[in-house]
């Protein structure tokens with residue numbers, strides 16, 4: 322499957338272990354003791370840059386320190402706290418997940434991947450990340466950062482999803498899996514980026530791509546995200562503007578139209594309809610409000 326043998330995996334594993342202390346980022350959810358805090362961070366990190374998550378994550382947990390606190394609150398409170406994180410369907414899913422945790426799991430975030438995957442908005446990556454970081458389960462955490470690392474440092478070729486997963490799993494150590502997974506994420510986020518910093522990379526001597534050369538295998542590999550489409554002027558931006566208005570309170574149809582007067586009504590109306598059908602916005606007698 323890969324051009325590297327198991328001794329290359331062991332060499333890379335050792336190099337990463339040595340480099341791990343220097344790779345650590347001061348992120349408040351790393352090594353956090355509370356699985357709920359970790360789940361919230363992972364959902365927020367799904368489509369938002371790390372630096373933009375730190376402040377809303379703290380605010381969210383202050384208001385909703387437990388799944389139950391979140392589950393008992395109306396969706397509108399969760400959407401208000403979600404603020405500018407974008408992709409607000411995640412907020413709705415997290416609210417649903419909190420209700421499932423309250424109703425089906427006795428108020429505690431489940432520890433096994435299968436149960437985690439049954440929660441709203443939790444896919445393979447998020448389930449594995451929570452299982453690893455909150456419960457130290459021996460599972461691979463394959464996000465876009467780790468996808469780049471395994472394609473470059475271990476395989477030196479583009480990997481399909483099955484291969485990327487198998488490579489990440491074969492790389493797992495027997496012990497201290499959470500700190501190893503964190504080091505892989507840290508390496509991908511700080512050195513093995515889309516434009517990699519190989520000259521300064523602390524594991525460069527154990528990297529297959531660095532050693533063998535060739536075209537960068539990461540861009541076409543599974544799990545490696547493509548650049549997001551332009552935000553300015555997009556429907557995503559207009560959806561965000563509608564929600565920003567409604568976060569201040571219910572708005573009449575006229576007030577909302579005035580707040581978005583630069584947007585063609587033929588475009589504005591379907592966007593509002595889309596927010597209603599996504600369950601994020603509700604009609605009121607005179608206009609709209611955040612869904613409750």
Ligand code: SF4
Nearest residue numbers: 512513519522525528
């Ligand atoms: S040497 Fe370059 S490609 Fe290899 S792991 Fe480091 S940053 Fe990534």
